Amino acid sequence: MTQKELRNQQLLQEANERTAQFFTRRHFLKESAMGFGALALGSLIGGCGFDTAGSVSTFDPAHPLAPKLPMFPGKAKSVIYLHMAGAPSQLELFDFKPDLMKLNGQDCPQSLLEGKRFAFIRGVPKMLGPQASFKQYGQSRAWISELLPHFSTIVDEVSFLKAVTTDQFNHAPAQLLMHSGSPRLGRPSLGSWVTYGLGSENQNLPGFVVLTSGGKFPDAGKSVWGSGFLPSVYQGVQCRSEGDPVLFIKDPQGMDRDLRKASIDAINAVNEQEYSEYHDPEILSRISQYEMAYRMQISVPGVMNINDEPDYIHEMYGTEPNKASLANNILLARKLVEKGVRFVQLFDWGWDSHGSDANLAIDIGFINKCRQVDKPMTALILDLKQRGLLEDTLVVWGGEFGRTPMQENREGKQNPFKGRDHHVDAFTIWMAGGGIKKGFCHGETDEIGYSAISGKVTPYDIQATILNQLGFDHEKFTYQFQGRPYRLTDVHGKLIDEIIA
Amino acid sequence: MVLSITEFIGHLHPVLVHLPIGILLLACLFLLLSQKQKFAYLRPVISMILLLGFLCAIATCVTGYLLSLAGEYEEGLVSLHQWSGISVAFFSGLTYLLHRKNRLVKWQMTVAVLLAILILTTGHLGGSLTHGSDYLSKPLHFHEDTTGTAKIRKPIADIQQAWVYADVVAPILEKKCYSCHSATKQKGKLRLDQADLIIKGGKDGEVIVPGKSTESILIKRILSSREEEHHMPPKEKPQLSEQETVLLQWWIDQGADFLKKVKDIPQTEKVKSLLTDLQKAPVEKKSSPMLPLQPVEEANPTAIQLLKDKGIVVIPVAQNSHFLAANFVAATDFHDADIRLLLPIKNQLVWLKIGSTPITDSAMIALSQCTQLTELQLDHTFITDKGLALLKSLENLQSLNLVGTKITSAGVLSLTSLKNLRNLYLFQTQIDKKDWNSLLKAFPKATLDSGGYSIPYIKTDTQVVKAPKTVY
Numbered sequence: 012m013t014q015k016e017l018r019n020q021q022l023l024q025e026a027n028e029r030t031a032q033f034f035t036r037r038h039f040l041k042e043s044a045m046g047f048g049a050l051a052l053g054s055l056i057g058g059c060g061f062d063t064a065g066s067v068s069t070f071d072p073a074h075p076l077a078p079k080l081p082m083f084p085g086k087a088k089s090v091i092y093l094h095m096a097g098a099p100s101q102l103e104l105f106d107f108k109p110d111l112m113k114l115n116g117q118d119c120p121q122s123l124l125e126g127k128r129f130a131f132i133r134g135v136p137k138m139l140g141p142q143a144s145f146k147q148y149g150q151s152r153a154w155i156s157e158l159l160p161h162f163s164t165i166v167d168e169v170s171f172l173k174a175v176t177t178d179q180f181n182h183a184p185a186q187l188l189m190h191s192g193s194p195r196l197g198r199p200s201l202g203s204w205v206t207y208g209l210g211s212e213n214q215n216l217p218g219f220v221v222l223t224s225g226g227k228f229p230d231a232g233k234s235v236w237g238s239g240f241l242p243s244v245y246q247g248v249q250c251r252s253e254g255d256p257v258l259f260i261k262d263p264q265g266m267d268r269d270l271r272k273a274s275i276d277a278i279n280a281v282n283e284q285e286y287s288e289y290h291d292p293e294i295l296s297r298i299s300q301y302e303m304a305y306r307m308q309i310s311v312p313g314v315m316n317i318n319d320e321p322d323y324i325h326e327m328y329g330t331e332p333n334k335a336s337l338a339n340n341i342l343l344a345r346k347l348v349e350k351g352v353r354f355v356q357l358f359d360w361g362w363d364s365h366g367s368d369a370n371l372a373i374d375i376g377f378i379n380k381c382r383q384v385d386k387p388m389t390a391l392i393l394d395l396k397q398r399g400l401l402e403d404t405l406v407v408w409g410g411e412f413g414r415t416p417m418q419e420n421r422e423g424k425q426n427p428f429k430g431r432d433h434h435v436d437a438f439t440i441w442m443a444g445g446g447i448k449k450g451f452c453h454g455e456t457d458e459i460g461y462s463a464i465s466g467k468v469t470p471y472d473i474q475a476t477i478l479n480q481l482g483f484d485h486e487k488f489t490y491q492f493q494g495r496p497y498r499l500t501d502v503h504g505k506l507i508d509e510i511i512a
Numbered sequence: 513m514v515l516s517i518t519e520f521i522g523h524l525h526p527v528l529v530h531l532p533i534g535i536l537l538l539a540c541l542f543l544l545l546s547q548k549q550k551f552a553y554l555r556p557v558i559s560m561i562l563l564l565g566f567l568c569a570i571a572t573c574v575t576g577y578l579l580s581l582a583g584e585y586e587e588g589l590v591s592l593h594q595w596s597g598i599s600v601a602f603f604s605g606l607t608y609l610l611h612r613k614n615r616l617v618k619w620q621m622t623v624a625v626l627l628a629i630l631i632l633t634t635g636h637l638g639g640s641l642t643h644g645s646d647y648l649s650k651p652l653h654f655h656e657d658t659t660g661t662a663k664i665r666k667p668i669a670d671i672q673q674a675w676v677y678a679d680v681v682a683p684i685l686e687k688k689c690y691s692c693h694s695a696t697k698q699k700g701k702l703r704l705d706q707a708d709l710i711i712k713g714g715k716d717g718e719v720i721v722p723g724k725s726t727e728s729i730l731i732k733r734i735l736s737s738r739e740e741e742h743h744m745p746p747k748e749k750p751q752l753s754e755q756e757t758v759l760l761q762w763w764i765d766q767g768a769d770f771l772k773k774v775k776d777i778p779q780t781e782k783v784k785s786l787l788t789d790l791q792k793a794p795v796e797k798k799s800s801p802m803l804p805l806q807p808v809e810e811a812n813p814t815a816i817q818l819l820k821d822k823g824i825v826v827i828p829v830a831q832n833s834h835f836l837a838a839n840f841v842a843a844t845d846f847h848d849a850d851i852r853l854l855l856p857i858k859n860q861l862v863w864l865k866i867g868s869t870p871i872t873d874s875a876m877i878a879l880s881q882c883t884q885l886t887e888l889q890l891d892h893t894f895i896t897d898k899g900l901a902l903l904k905s906l907e908n909l910q911s912l913n914l915v916g917t918k919i920t921s922a923g924v925l926s927l928t929s930l931k932n933l934r935n936l937y938l939f940q941t942q943i944d945k946k947d948w949n950s951l952l953k954a955f956p957k958a959t960l961d962s963g964g965y966s967i968p969y970i971k972t973d974t975q976v977v978k979a980p981k982t983v984y
Contacts, residue, residue: 080827084829212842326966326969327967350841374977375977397963398963466754509754
């Protein structure tokens with residue numbers, strides 16, 4: 012008997028003993044009573060006709076990530092969502108307001124403050140003019156600031172939403188709202204909904220990958236890529252761009268691949284026995300997860316390695332291998348999408364330009380953040396384009412809210428550096444590829460960028476639009492939970508038809 | 513707004529109307545059934561049902577008449593509906609009397625069928641009044657534009673020479689307002705399909721104040737919040753786009769003239785560009801992404817399974833569609849000889865991603881038979897010009913990805929007959945730079961992407977801004 016078989020037998024024996032322990036008298040009583048009860052309940056519920064006609068995907072626990080059908084043919088097959096956590100200032104990047112310059116340094120008029128609440132501004136703040144100069148670019152004549160010199164060359168590829176609004180002025184709830192359709196915890200994230208609805212085209216990789224940079228997680232924590240009430244296999248898989256992409260992905264020293272396979276087979280054999288006894292679909296789900304993890308041990312390190320990329324790509328993205336950075340993550344996003352990953356979610360922290368210290372100053376740290384993102388995000392669009400992937404890939408860029416046209420005066424006192432407070436009434440998000448119009452701008456803010464005057468959209472509208480591009484009607488894409496069908500946009504959301512090509 | 517009592521009673525018509533329909537149809541059914549001995553026990557209740565139906569029909573006629581006084585509906589259709597409704601009431605009363613006196617026996621069948629037909633006709637006329645005469649048949653014409661009745665307009669060659677009302681304003685009103693405010697229906701007694709009627713206004717008075725769009729009810733209601741009661745169009749109906757609203761505002765602000773040409777009316781930059789947009793062909797319908805128009809039958813599941821066994825993802829492009837998309841991203845061990853596996857699904861296969869597989873020119877023989885293909889990715893394969901030339905049979909092809917292959921301009925030029933081709937990806941191919949211009953000329957309608965983009969290094973890319981030493 013080889014060592015492997017011996018080990019298998021030991022494992023099996025152990026499992027049998029466990030099972031034997033399980034069969035107590037109490038268990039027998041419980042099982043028989045519950046059994047009848049469950050039978051009765053099952054038929055009752057079945058008879059009630061729980062309607063899942065609206066929801067498209069039926070969850071197959073044995074193949075939770077198998078590719079599934081959209082409601083209608085979608086223009087986009089995958090999504091790359093670049094979230095600048097902390098919320099970048101629209102007034103220094105996209106929303107050019109020359110009139111705000113004229114008001115620079117003046118007291119903010121009372122009419123703008125009445126009935127408003129801010130995260131930090133108290134009393135009467137001063138207005139703060141744009142801290143960057145602007146020019147118009149491309150055939151679409153889009154206004155872009157000097158802080159994004161590379162991005163300004165590709166404005167004809169993107170659609171700007173200039174009048175996005177939200178109703179949450181703190182980071183965590185605003186991020187949750189943006190990604191899960193609710194400012195409170197517990198709802199599935201956009202990426203989870205998408206992988207739940209469409210599955211994944213590559214069974215060797217996760218369908219929903221999350222990459223973070225900037226030295227800090229988004230304030231809302233891992234819930235922004237959580238699966239909420241959807242089966243847990245749809246949560247985002249966080250990968251690292253430095254060291255092992257997934258922790259513990261390598262086999263421990265002294266364990267070779269065959270032994271790993273043997274142990275997984277043994278565990279699955281035990282699990283299959285469990286399943287034949289209890290018919291709990293979560294067990295099947297677990298079996299498929301073990302198998303996928305085994306496959307991922309080979310495929311993930313390959314796709315997550317940017318060292319093999321040619322030099323011209325590194326020059327284009329400004330990437331430096333073996334270093335955690337936003338640029339590396341953006342390049343990884345392209346590689347993942349190329350390999351059939353459905354949803355790549357990036358978070359980059361450090362955009363919270365209050366002016367409370369130099370890193371968070373609108374004329375210091377903010378400029379550095381812009382330099383970190385400008386080149387790689389431009390490269391991403393151009394690289395997807397030249398590979399013929401931009402047609403099928405929807406790229407979304409934005410923060411969780413905007414920033415005030417007023418300079419922040421934390422608790423009524425002047426901040427040491429120039430900065431702006433959180434602002435919910437107007438900010439900019441751009442989208443590109445995946446059937447979105449090229450070189451287009453939707454929505455307009457007033458003369459000082461304080462509030463939306465036309466083309467106002469909400470996070471729900473953006474979610475509805477993303478789902479639409481993937482082939483889902485956000486009003487019909489539901490999941491039955493706690494007795495009612497839930498949807499990503501809850502009771503809100505209107506497709507932003509204007510930006511759809 | 514206070515509803516007068518007659519108006520209120522009138523508004524009950526849509527509720528009451530279902531009672532006589534249901535009750536009298538039941539009576540018809542019982543009349544028919546009770547002829548059989550098996551259902552003879554139904555006979556005693558028929559009189560009762562007929563009486564009830566008759567009374568309800570009368571009540572419905574009265575409320576219907578009161579509703580029609582509001583005059584929101586097309587008169588011809590209303591009077592037809594009115595008289596057929598009255599005849600339902602009359603006929604059901606007559607049937608009741610005859611049935612009670614047992615005079616019906618012989619004619620029972622005929623009477624029941626007649627009464628049913630009369631009820632259904634009246635009901636249909638009523639439905640046409642509220643939902644429009646094409647409501648019932650609309651779902652059957654699914655290939656037509658869902659906006660329905662709008663006639664197809666010729667593109668405007670020069671917008672400045674066009675008529676401001678007839679060519680700019682009327683089309684907007686037609687698309688978004690006519691369904692409730694024109695000849696067939698006049699909600700709020702307002703018609704927007706003729707100049708004099710627009711000026712006349714509706715129940716709440718004039719709807720436009722020439723020169724003052726902000727005071728015009730028409731604009732006010734369009735601009736009001738969608739949740740507001742008076743918002744127009746009603747929130748469940750298609751809304752005006754921003755551009756349409758701006759153009760209406762502009763027209764009213766400039767005096768709401770019905771006879772001028774566009775060029776005779778002052779225009780701001782924004783309006784000018786919106787007007788120029790109208791010049792473009794009738795805006796292309798948002799086409800569903802790259803699918804043939806003709807539906808196909810379902811593919812053979814065994815053929816699909818064979819492909820799946822190779823690790824190839826093959827699934828329909830959407831629910832209720834038989835068109836298939838195939839993706840080789842996770843395919844293992846796929847070679848030229850296996851390409852024949854695609855042939856059984858060639859009628860359904862529309863999107864094919866076969867990039868980064870070791871297929872060569874000989875696979876193109878089979879691929880060239882998949883003529884339904886609209887999107888084909890052949891990037892990073894061993895295809896050459898020889899194989900590419902075979903693909904000129906793919907006349908539905910709209911997007912072709914040849915990135916990272918050995919093809920040259922000669923190969924690409926062999927595809928000029930593909931009239932539907934819109935995107936050609938040619939990054940990292942063997943195309944000579946000097947051939948590029950002739951390629952662009954050969955495909956006037958398509959976008960050819962040469963790739964090879966570079967992003968110049970700017971000094972600031974790697975510079976870090978630091979805080980000045982003394983800040984306070």
